[in-house]
Amino acid sequence: MPFLQISDVTIGYTAKNRLNVIQTGLNLTAEEGELIVLVGKNGCGKSTLIRSIACLQPIYGGRITLNGKNLTELSPAKRARLLSIVLTEQQSVASFTVKELISIGRDPYTGWLGKLTDKDIRIVSEATELTYLKGFEYRNIHELSDGERQRVFIARALAQDTPMIILDEPTSHLDLPNRINILLLLQKLARDTGKTIIISTHELETAMQVADKLWIMENRGGVTVGIPEDMVLNGSFDKVFHHHNYEFDKEYGSFVVQKQLDKKITTFVDKPDGLIARWTTKALSRKGYRIVEDAPVRLYVDEGSRTWTIRKDNQSLVTYSIEDALRGINELYQPSNSSANL
Ligand SMILES: Nc1ncnc2c1ncn2[C@@H]1O[C@H](COP(=O)(O)OP(=O)(O)OP(=O)(O)O)[C@@H](O)[C@H]1O
Numbered sequence: 001m002p003f004l005q006i007s008d009v010t011i012g013y014t015a016k017n018r019l020n021v022i023q024t025g026l027n028l029t030a031e032e033g034e035l036i037v038l039v040g041k042n043g044c045g046k047s048t049l050i051r052s053i054a055c056l057q058p059i060y061g062g063r064i065t066l067n068g069k070n071l072t073e074l075s076p077a078k079r080a081r082l083l084s085i086v087l088t089e090q091q092s093v094a095s096f097t098v099k100e101l102i103s104i105g106r107d108p109y110t111g112w113l114g115k116l117t118d119k120d121i122r123i124v125s126e127a128t129e130l131t132y133l134k135g136f137e138y139r140n141i142h143e144l145s146d147g148e149r150q151r152v153f154i155a156r157a158l159a160q161d162t163p164m165i166i167l168d169e170p171t172s173h174l175d176l177p178n179r180i181n182i183l184l185l186l187q188k189l190a191r192d193t194g195k196t197i198i199i200s201t202h203e204l205e206t207a208m209q210v211a212d213k214l215w216i217m218e219n220r221g222g223v224t225v226g227i228p229e230d231m232v233l234n235g236s237f238d239k240v241f242h243h244h245n246y247e248f249d250k251e252y253g254s255f256v257v258q259k260q261l262d263k264k265i266t267t268f269v270d271k272p273d274g275l276i277a278r279w280t281t282k283a284l285s286r287k288g289y290r291i292v293e294d295a296p297v298r299l300y301v302d303e304g305s306r307t308w309t310i311r312k313d314n315q316s317l318v319t320y321s322i323e324d325a326l327r328g329i330n331e332l333y334q335p336s337n338s339s340a341n342l
Contacts, residue, residue, distance in 0.1 A: 039201060096140070102128055
């Protein structure tokens, strides 16, 4: 039996005795030590699922078991020993020191701010160390950066010492280095501690690089499950994140903005797979140029001499940066409009 089993579950909300079903027929599993990343467009139901697994709201059909136990039938105290949760809105809490907040994770074992035993103190200290918060213990959590504070909430969940941790958008409000750090930290925790960790995030490209499994949720269309690489190759990404303004580039594993390529240029490149060729192509595409075989304006890219030579008819211009090359192309392309924006 899988460690976490979600069987035929319906999630949603009731208002005035009417059920608004957000997702139905959900069948999902997770094993010990797995990092699961739940992704999907805004409003598809990620937070609803996270909150439903955590029993912060009812499910409307099906069952969720953790280690064979039906989560909804457990008392909150028993559940708190199996499952900890980090919610986005937890950012606004009272004024605690880092150590106090992490110690709250021991509540299911000590009672509300009860006395910590030697074992509790050791677990709090381990959680502090695992989340790189040694030295921060006596800082007030309101005097931390968003990234540091998020690590404190993760430490608190670790101190709760549960086999599963679920986190709703743990990387929101963080800058890129912190988003990457948090995801790497969660990956390390799943590997080193054997905990099952489920997170929801919009950080798709980074998440793909750390997730053991992706749960891709579609608006009212259920959840597709797989390892990130299979999901890319079998088109699951294109299907769910399809949009006329961007597409998922399977080669680079990232989303690229679809541009209006209404101008034509021909390129000759000495190293077609080189970095300079790649970034030149990106720049041309950003400025709306499509590469074709026989356009009047030709660009010769020489990675060896790091030059970009533009030719049209008998005119020729050598440039030494992509910016200058774009300017030259623009002038030759539209000689009457040399002030056009680059
Ligand atoms: N408390 C609520 N009562 C009723 N409907 C709700 C409630 N919270 C969310 N919803 C609705 O449920 C749907 C799913 O919302 P949810 O927050 O789970 O989506 P999400 O995938 O987490 O979105 P996002 O990526 O924007 O955070 C949305 O249509 C939303 O309007």
